[in-house]
Amino acid sequence: MSTLTSPLRPKRSKLLTGAMVLYLIYTLVPLLWLLLSATKTQDDLLSTPGLWFGKSFAFFSNIKDTLTYNDGIFLRWLGNTVLYVVVGAGGATLLATAAGYGLAKYKFAGRRAVFAVLLGAVAVPGTALAVPTFLMFSNLGLTNTVWAIIIPSLVSPFGLYLMWVYATDAVPHELLEAARIDGAGEVRTFFTVALRLLAPGIVTTLLFAVVSTWNNYFLPLIMLSKPNLYPLTVGLTQWSNQATGVGARPIYNLVITGSLLTIVPLVIAFLLLQRFWQSGLSAGSVK
Amino acid sequence: MAESMAHQSAEQVRPVSAAGRRRRRASQDGKGWIFVGPFLAVFALTFLAPIGYAIYLSLYRNQAFFGGKVFVGIDNYTEALQDPKFWEAFGRVAAFLVVQVPIMLILALLAALAIDSARLHASGFFRIVIFLPYAVPGVVAVLMWGYIYGDNFGLAANLNDLFGTTAIQPLSAHWMLPSIANIVTWEFVGYNMLIFYSALRTVPGELYEAAAIDGAGTFRTIRAVKLPALRGAIVIATIFSIIGSFQLFNEPNILRTLAPNVITTYYTPNMYAYNLSFAGQQFNYSATIAIVMGVITAIIAYVVQLRGSRESL
CATH class of the missing domain: 1.10.3720.10 (MetI-like)
Known part of the structure; x- marks a missing residue:
């Protein structure tokens, strides 16, 4: 099987994809934080967890x-x-x-x-x-x-x-x-x-x-x-x-x-x- | 004109049409200035004139009590080179450069190789998302990370609450430089990744086939085919990153409002030059600092370029 797989078209690697997903998360977390924070009132900003919605939806x-x-x-x-x-x-x-x-x-x-x-x-x-x-x-x-x-x-x-x-x-x-x-x-x-x-x-x-x-x-x-x-x-x-x-x-x-x-x-x-x-x-x- | 006539008569053996075309080409070549001229005019006004003006300013000094200015020769330069504030700022950006630039470029390189490897699921999606921070204005990136770093609200405070500690203090004196490095890395990995990726795309497919026939595995192919193909792109990205590091200004200047006791007015050379001008009215000395930094940057960029091209021989 492996001899049939051409090196030019290697099979997809879960390990590599996993590593890249980690980097992707690093890239996206701040943007996600910004998006979620934009839905909060000033009070919620100061009192609710950063990576989830606040008590009210103030977007x-x-x-x-x-x-x-x-x-x-x-x-x-x-x-x-x-x-x-x-x-x-x-x-x-x-x-x-x-x-x-x-x-x-x-x-x-x-x-x-x-x-x-x-x-x-x-x-x-x-x-x-x-x-x-x-x-x-x-x-x-x-x-x-x-x-x-x-x-x-x-x-x-x-x-x-x-x-x-x-x-x-x-x-x-x-x-x-x-x-x-x-x-x-x-x-x-x-x-x-x-x-x-x-x-x-x-x-x-x-x-x-x-x-x-x-x-x-x-x-x-x-x-x-x-x-x-x-x-x-x-x-x-x-x-x-x-x-x-x-x-x-x-x-x-x-x-x-x-x-x-x-x-x-x-x-x-x-x-x-x-x-x-x-x-x-x-x-x-x-x- | 006489020269072109002589040129023509010497080549009379050639067909007339070729000579005619050459003459037309010669008169047209001068018209290149029509296209280049406007750019050069604005370039002269916004690049060359300020450089000249800065050099002029750096040779004078304002007299505090009598008013007016006096020519002081290289006095401003000797002062700058003995200025502990300048060297502290310089040392800081140099340390930043030595640590942050390799991390950023290696991450960008790994991402580019991964995306180019065809072993990745949904590689197009990764490419565009990793590039995305480049489209975020630097100011917004710093504001965003600054809030995230804060112990008021933001993720640093959340993590501290979660673990019941106060250990995570990104804005403290000890962590400030790594915190800034993180922002810059976040902003520019995608941009550098794209430069590397574009260079990888230009590698001819026959090279990969040849490597495969020679029995080269993935890592061998990377070392023997891909990295050599990337050399030019790596040199360019390194030079741009060095220039960027020495120019460090936006990130510390905006974070200064969040941590005024950590970030001094001379945290980086650029902040020093800026604050000398706009808070201290010391325009001559400020211009001197700017020129010294410009010269150092140009020398280092030149050395990197020289080394990069020599290694490619």
């Missing part, structure tokens, strides 16, 4: 309270986050796609220098740049405006790298030549011919840019001091900080429900788009 009233607390500031933060994500991550994807395509398909002078500078810059810790960026933006009068968040979000070196690798194989030179012989300009060729072929790579780049913008914390923390410009991340920590210090007004249930609401859109996006980003990532790792 919907928690959501309502989260959305309406402080004149609906949570919705404002959500709107800000969406704005930063749409303009920031959208713009970052566009810039990275165009630049990756340019680097892959045109052999212009200075191409290697661009690569060297990018590589060097990626090694510099992003947060190390934050303080000087803040001082610069403050001199330019950009702090406490949406631009302070959007402009730095527009650069994604990882996205550029991904699109560069992807464009090298995905767009054949012959096709570009054919478009040129037909008299199409370079920019038009990019938009009409190349963009469609780059789609899986673009989805991957966009998704990762969305995650980094949606999760952005450090930059808005230093750039913004007006709560009505905060994204969700900074807003939630502000709510959480409310529980300590002078005049503490803990709103644990709202922080927890707000956290859950912050996670949901990204999880849905990843689940729905997994076919795209997984193929895009595989292509990126070939090189």
